Amino acid sequence: MDPVTLVLYVVSAIVLILIITAVVKSVTVVRQAEAAVIERLGRYQRTAAPGLTILVPFIDRIRERVALWEQVVSFPPQPVITQDNLTVSIDTVVYYQVTEPRNAVYEISDYINGVQQLTTTTLRDVVGGMSLEEALTSRETINTRLRRALDDATGPWGLRVVRVELKAIDPPPSIQHSMEQQMKADREKRAMILTAEGHRESSIAAAQGNKQAAILNAEGNKQAVILEAEADRQATMLRAQGERAAAFYQAQGEAKAIEKTFAAIKAGRPTPEMLAYQYLQTLPQMAQGDSNKMWVVPSDFGKALEGFTKMLGAPGEDRVFRYQPSPEDSTAATRPGHTDEDVADWFDMSTDPEIAKVVAAAEQRADAAVAEPETNGLGRHATDGVGLPPTDTV
Structure with missing residues (x-):
C-alpha cells in the first residue's frame, strides 16, 4: 500500500471517530424527576427537561443534574x-x-x-x-x-x-433527673387526687343508698301503718255490725220467747193455784246469790195472785177464775219476732265498696317499687316529707 492511500485511511478513520464522538456528545438523556442545567461556552443556556436532549458538540455541556423529587x-x-x-x-x-x-x-x-x-x-x-x-x-x-x-x-x-x-x-442529665422527679410527683399527686375522688364518690353513693333505703323503709312503714289502721277500722266496723246484729237477734229471741211463753200461759188457762205454784218455784231463784242470805214471802201473796187471775180469766161454775180469750186475740197482729225494714241493713254482711277501694289502693302503693328520688327546686327530695302521695280516706 502506497503512502498516499495509508494517509487517506488514517484521515478517514480520524474523521469517523470525530463524527462518532460528536454524535455521542450531542445526544443525552435526562431521567424522570431530574433536570439538567446546560451551559454553552461557559454561559447558562437552558434547563433540559426529562427525556432526550440534543447538545451542540464541543460547545454545549451539562453543568449539573439536579434532582427534583422531595x-x-x-x-x-x-x-x-x-x-x-x-x-x-x-x-x-x-x-x-x-x-x-x-x-x-x-x-x-x-x-x-x-x-x-x-x-x-x-x-x-x-x-x-x-x-x-x-x-x-x-x-x-x-x-x-x-x-x-x-x-x-x-x-x-x-x-x-x-x-x-x-x-x-x-x-442536660441533671435537668432530666429533676424533670423525672417532678413528673413522678405529679403522677403521685394525680393518683392521690383520684383515690380521694374515688372515696368521695363511694361515700356519696353509700349515703344516697342509705337515704334511699331509709325512704323506702319509711314508705313501707307508712303503708303498713295505713293498712293496719284501715284493717283495724274495717274490723271495728264489722265487729260493731256483728254486735249490733247479734243484739238485735237476741232481742228478737227474747221477744219470741216471751211471746211463746205468754201464748202458752193463755193456752193453758192457768188457775190461781197453778200461778201460786209457779210463783213459789221462782222465788228461790230470786233469792240465789252470794249477797242473799234470806228471803221473805210477801204477806199479800194471795191477794196478788187473786188479782192477777181475775185480770186473765173469768169465774167458772166452780167459782174458779180461768183464762177467757179476749175478742182481739183472734185478730192478726204484727209479731215482735218479725224483722223491721228500718233495721234491714244491719244484717248486710257484704264489704263496703269504698273500704275495698281504699284497701286495694293501699296494697298497690305498698307493692309498687319506689322510683329514684328526684330533687325539687329547693334541693330537697320529692319524698322528704313533701309531695307524698295523698292517702285516701273514707
Missing part, C-alpha cells in the same frame, strides 16, 4: 440555649424540594450546607425565646416557625421547604 436531610444535634439559660441538644429533620434548578446551581454553591446553617441559626433564634418547658411542649409551634423562616430564606435558591420536624430535644 429530599430529606437530617442534621446532627445542635446545642441551643433556652431563655432560662439551659443548654439543650436538638435534632432536626428538613424536607425540601428543588423548584428552580438554575437558582439552585448558580445562586448558592452548596444549598444543602446552606439549609443546614440556616436551620441552626433559625432554631437558636426560635428556641432562645422560650423556656425549657415551653420548648418541650411547643414542638408544633417550633416546627411551623422553622418551616416558614426556611421557606422564605431558601426561596431565592430555588428551594421549597416542605416541612421541618424536631426529632429530639435532649435537656
Whole structure:
C-alpha cells in the first residue's frame, strides 16, 4: 500500500471517530424527576427537561443534574440555649424540594450546607425565646416557625421547604433527673387526687343508698301503718255490725220467747193455784246469790195472785177464775219476732265498696317499687316529707 492511500485511511478513520464522538456528545438523556442545567461556552443556556436532549458538540455541556423529587436531610444535634439559660441538644429533620434548578446551581454553591446553617441559626433564634418547658411542649409551634423562616430564606435558591420536624430535644442529665422527679410527683399527686375522688364518690353513693333505703323503709312503714289502721277500722266496723246484729237477734229471741211463753200461759188457762205454784218455784231463784242470805214471802201473796187471775180469766161454775180469750186475740197482729225494714241493713254482711277501694289502693302503693328520688327546686327530695302521695280516706 502506497503512502498516499495509508494517509487517506488514517484521515478517514480520524474523521469517523470525530463524527462518532460528536454524535455521542450531542445526544443525552435526562431521567424522570431530574433536570439538567446546560451551559454553552461557559454561559447558562437552558434547563433540559426529562427525556432526550440534543447538545451542540464541543460547545454545549451539562453543568449539573439536579434532582427534583422531595429530599430529606437530617442534621446532627445542635446545642441551643433556652431563655432560662439551659443548654439543650436538638435534632432536626428538613424536607425540601428543588423548584428552580438554575437558582439552585448558580445562586448558592452548596444549598444543602446552606439549609443546614440556616436551620441552626433559625432554631437558636426560635428556641432562645422560650423556656425549657415551653420548648418541650411547643414542638408544633417550633416546627411551623422553622418551616416558614426556611421557606422564605431558601426561596431565592430555588428551594421549597416542605416541612421541618424536631426529632429530639435532649435537656442536660441533671435537668432530666429533676424533670423525672417532678413528673413522678405529679403522677403521685394525680393518683392521690383520684383515690380521694374515688372515696368521695363511694361515700356519696353509700349515703344516697342509705337515704334511699331509709325512704323506702319509711314508705313501707307508712303503708303498713295505713293498712293496719284501715284493717283495724274495717274490723271495728264489722265487729260493731256483728254486735249490733247479734243484739238485735237476741232481742228478737227474747221477744219470741216471751211471746211463746205468754201464748202458752193463755193456752193453758192457768188457775190461781197453778200461778201460786209457779210463783213459789221462782222465788228461790230470786233469792240465789252470794249477797242473799234470806228471803221473805210477801204477806199479800194471795191477794196478788187473786188479782192477777181475775185480770186473765173469768169465774167458772166452780167459782174458779180461768183464762177467757179476749175478742182481739183472734185478730192478726204484727209479731215482735218479725224483722223491721228500718233495721234491714244491719244484717248486710257484704264489704263496703269504698273500704275495698281504699284497701286495694293501699296494697298497690305498698307493692309498687319506689322510683329514684328526684330533687325539687329547693334541693330537697320529692319524698322528704313533701309531695307524698295523698292517702285516701273514707
